[in-house]
Amino acid sequence: MKTATATRRQLTWARRRRAVAKFWGDYRQNRAGLFGLAVLAVFVLSALLVPWIVGEDALSVTRPAGEPLQPPSGEFWLGTDRSGRSVLDLILWGSRVSLTVGFAATLISIAVGSLIGILAGHFHGWLSGLLLRVTDWFLVMPTLVLAVALAAVLGRSLSTIVIAIGVTSWPTTARLVRAQTLAVEARPYIERARALGGGHWHVMTRHVLPNVMPIVLAQTTLMVAGAILTESTVAFLGLGDPTVPSWGSTIQAARDTGAVSSGLWWYILPPGIAIALVALAFTLCGRAIEGVLNPRLRNR
Amino acid sequence: MTELPPSDAVPHLDEVRDRGDRGARGRDGDRLRRTTAYLGKRLLGAAVSLVAVIFTSFFLFRIIPGDPVRVMTHGRPVTIEQKEALAREFGLDRPLLEQFVSYLLGVLRFDFGESFQYNRPVLSMVGERLGPTMLLVGASLAISIALGLWLGVQGAWKHGGTADRVNTGVALTLWSVPSFWLGLILIVVFASGLGWFPTSGMKTPGVTGFDAVLDVAHHMVLPLVTLVAVVYAQYLLVMRSSLLDEMGSDYLTTARAKGLRDTEVKRRHAVPNALLPATTLVFINVGFVLFGAVLVETVFSWPGLGKLFYEGLSVPDLPLVQGLFVIFSAAVILMNLVSDLIYPLIDPRVRP
Numbered sequence: 315m316k317t318a319t320a321t322r323r324q325l326t327w328a329r330r331r332r333a334v335a336k337f338w339g340d341y342r343q344n345r346a347g348l349f350g351l352a353v354l355a356v357f358v359l360s361a362l363l364v365p366w367i368v369g370e371d372a373l374s375v376t377r378p379a380g381e382p383l384q385p386p387s388g389e390f391w392l393g394t395d396r397s398g399r400s401v402l403d404l405i406l407w408g409s410r411v412s413l414t415v416g417f418a419a420t421l422i423s424i425a426v427g428s429l430i431g432i433l434a435g436h437f438h439g440w441l442s443g444l445l446l447r448v449t450d451w452f453l454v455m456p457t458l459v460l461a462v463a464l465a466a467v468l469g470r471s472l473s474t475i476v477i478a479i480g481v482t483s484w485p486t487t488a489r490l491v492r493a494q495t496l497a498v499e500a501r502p503y504i505e506r507a508r509a510l511g512g513g514h515w516h517v518m519t520r521h522v523l524p525n526v527m528p529i530v531l532a533q534t535t536l537m538v539a540g541a542i543l544t545e546s547t548v549a550f551l552g553l554g555d556p557t558v559p560s561w562g563s564t565i566q567a568a569r570d571t572g573a574v575s576s577g578l579w580w581y582i583l584p585p586g587i588a589i590a591l592v593a594l595a596f597t598l599c600g601r602a603i604e605g606v607l608n609p610r611l612r613n614r
Numbered sequence: 615m616t617e618l619p620p621s622d623a624v625p626h627l628d629e630v631r632d633r634g635d636r637g638a639r640g641r642d643g644d645r646l647r648r649t650t651a652y653l654g655k656r657l658l659g660a661a662v663s664l665v666a667v668i669f670t671s672f673f674l675f676r677i678i679p680g681d682p683v684r685v686m687t688h689g690r691p692v693t694i695e696q697k698e699a700l701a702r703e704f705g706l707d708r709p710l711l712e713q714f715v716s717y718l719l720g721v722l723r724f725d726f727g728e729s730f731q732y733n734r735p736v737l738s739m740v741g742e743r744l745g746p747t748m749l750l751v752g753a754s755l756a757i758s759i760a761l762g763l764w765l766g767v768q769g770a771w772k773h774g775g776t777a778d779r780v781n782t783g784v785a786l787t788l789w790s791v792p793s794f795w796l797g798l799i800l801i802v803v804f805a806s807g808l809g810w811f812p813t814s815g816m817k818t819p820g821v822t823g824f825d826a827v828l829d830v831a832h833h834m835v836l837p838l839v840t841l842v843a844v845v846y847a848q849y850l851l852v853m854r855s856s857l858l859d860e861m862g863s864d865y866l867t868t869a870r871a872k873g874l875r876d877t878e879v880k881r882r883h884a885v886p887n888a889l890l891p892a893t894t895l896v897f898i899n900v901g902f903v904l905f906g907a908v909l910v911e912t913v914f915s916w917p918g919l920g921k922l923f924y925e926g927l928s929v930p931d932l933p934l935v936q937g938l939f940v941i942f943s944a945a946v947i948l949m950n951l952v953s954d955l956i957y958p959l960i961d962p963r964v965r966p
C-alpha cells in the first residue's frame with residue numbers, strides 16, 4: 315500500500331516536471347518574453363537586495379547625502395532630488411514599493427476573480443446569475459476613475475491603493491475564468507468524476523482549478539503591469555502616501571519642484587523609464603505565456 | 615464605417631437558420647419581434663447599469679468616507695460651527711435614506727448639488743468644461759483609431775516583417791509608458807526646451823477670429839500626441855490579431871482563386887471582417903480614453919472635465935467628484951450600449 319502511494323506521487327511529480335520542462339521549452343522560443351523575464355529578474359533582485367545595497371538612511375529627508383537638485387555626478391549617478399537624496403537610491407527603493415503594490419493588488423484581484431469565476435461557471439441557476447450580474451456591474455464602471463475615487467475617499471496609504479486597484483480590476487479575470495470553467499466542465503472526465511461520487515468541492519479544486527491556473531497565470535502577469543501603472547498614476551494625482559518614495563510620487567515631487575520648466579531631466583526621467591520598463595517587461599512575459607498556452611496567438 | 619463584405623464571403627447564418635426551420639411567411643414579423651426584444655434587453659441592461667452607478671456613487675462618496683465634512687475640511691482650520699453649517703448645507707444631518715432619495719431625485723434632474731470649493735452648481739461647471747474635453751478626446755480617438763487600425767492591418771498583412779516587429783514593439787512600449795510622464799517629457803523637450811509649443815492651457819488671451827482656431831490647434835498638439843501615444847496601441851494590437859485570425863480563412867483563398875489582386879483581397883474581404891472586434895473596442899475603450907484625458911488635461915492644464923476631476927480630487931470636493939464620476943460612468947455605459955446596438959448592423963451573424 316505504502317509503495318503504491320509513493321509511486322503515484324512519483325508519477326505525479328514526474329508528470330509535473332515534464333509539463334514545466336515543456337512549458338519552458340515553448341517559452342524560450344519567444345525572444346521578447348525572455349527579455350521581459352530578464353528585466354524582471356533584475357528589478358526583483360534589486361528590490362529584494364536594496365536594504366543591503368543602499369540602506370534605509372538613503373531615504374532620510376533630514377540628513378540627506380548631498381546638496382538638493384544636483385545634476386548627475388560621479389558620486390550621485392542620477393543626481394539628487396529636492397531634499398538632496400540620491401535619485402538612484404530613490405528609484406531602487408521605489409522598485410520595492412511598485413512591485414509590492416503591483417503584486418499585492420494583483421493577488422487580491424486574481425483571488426477574487428478566480429473564486430467568482432469558478433463559482434459562476436460551476437454552479438447554475440440563481441447563484442451564477444447573481445455573480446454574473448455583479449461582474450457586469452463592475453465591468454461597465456470606468457475602472458481607473460473608480461480606483462482613483464476610492465483612493466481619494468479612503469485616505470492616503472499604500473494599502474488603500476492596493477485595495478482600490480484590487481477591488482476594481484477583478485471582473486476581467488472573473489469573466490476569463492468563468493469561460494474556461496465552462497469549457498473544462500463540458501469535458502467527459504468531469505462527468506466521470508461526478509459519477510464516481512465527486513462533490514462540488516472535489517470537482518472545483520481537483521479538476522477545474524488546475525486547468526484554470528495557466529490562463530490565470532498569463533492574466534496575472536498582464537495585470538501586474540496594469541497595477542504598477544495605476545499605482546504610479548494614483549501617486550501622481552497626489553493620492554498616494556507622501557512619505558513612501560514610489561516611482562509615481564517621485565515624478566509628482568519632481569513636477570512640484572518645477573523639474574518641467576527648469577529642465578531637471580535627471581529628476582523626472584529615471585522614475586518614468588523604470589515604470590515603463592517594468593510594465594513592458596510584465597506585458598511581454600504575459601504575452602509570451604499566452605503564446606505558449608494558445609499556439610494560435612503565437613505569431614501575434 | 616466600412617462596406618460589408620460581399621454576401622458570399624460571410625454566410626448569413628440567421629438566414630440559413632431561417633430557411634431551415636421556418637417558412638418564408640411570418641419571417642418578417644418574427645424578425646421585428648426579435649429585434650424589439652433585443653433592443654429592449656439592451657436598453658434595460660443599460661438602465662440597470664446606470665442605476666447601479668448611482669447607487670455606487672452614493673455608497674462611495676457618502677457612506678465610505680464616514681463623515682464627508684471631516685474628509686473635505688481635512689487639514690483646514692474650521693470651527694465646529696462651520697462644520698455643522700456645512701453638514702446642514704449638504705443635508706448630512708438628515709436620515710441616510712432621506713439623503714439617498716433626495717440625491718437620487720437630484721441626479722434624475724441632472725442636479726449634482728453644489729461644489730464644495732467653488733460654491734457653484736456642479737452641472738454648470740461641467741457644462742463649461744465639456745467642450746474642451748470633447749474636442750481633445752474626439753480628436754485623439756479619431757487619430758488613434760485611424761493610426762492604430764492602419765498600422766494593425768499593415769502589420770498583420772506582412773506579419774513577422776521588420777516593419778511589423780518595430781510597430782508592435784513601439785506600440786507596446788508606448789502603452790507601458792505612464793501617460794502623465796510622457797506629457798511632462800514632451801513639455802520639457804518641445805515646450806520649455808525648444809519652445810515650439812505652449813506649455814499649458816488652451817487659448818492665448820486676446821486672439822480672435824480664425825487665428826483663435828489656429829491658436830487652439832497649436833495648444834492642442836502636445837496633449838493630442840500624448841493621448842494618441844498611449845491609446846493607439848490597443849487598436850493596433852486588436853486589429854492585428856483579429857486580421858491574423860482571418861488570414862487563414864478559406865474565403866480568402868476563394869477570393870484569390872477568383873483572380874483578385876492582393877490589395878483587393880485585403881481591402882474588400884479580409885479587413886471588413888477583421889474590423890468587427892476592433893469596432894467594439896472603439897466603444898468599450900472610452901472609459902480608458904476618458905481616464906487618459908484626466909491625466910493629460912492635468913499635465914497640460916487643459917480646461918476640460920479631466921482637469922476639473924483632478925481639482926475635485928485634490929480637495930477632495932466630494933459633490934464635484936461624485937458628479938463627474940456619474941457622468942464618466944454614464945458616458946461609458948452609453949458607449950457600451952451604442953456598441954451593442956451597432957454590432958448587429960455590421961455583423962449579420964449576431965443579428966437577432
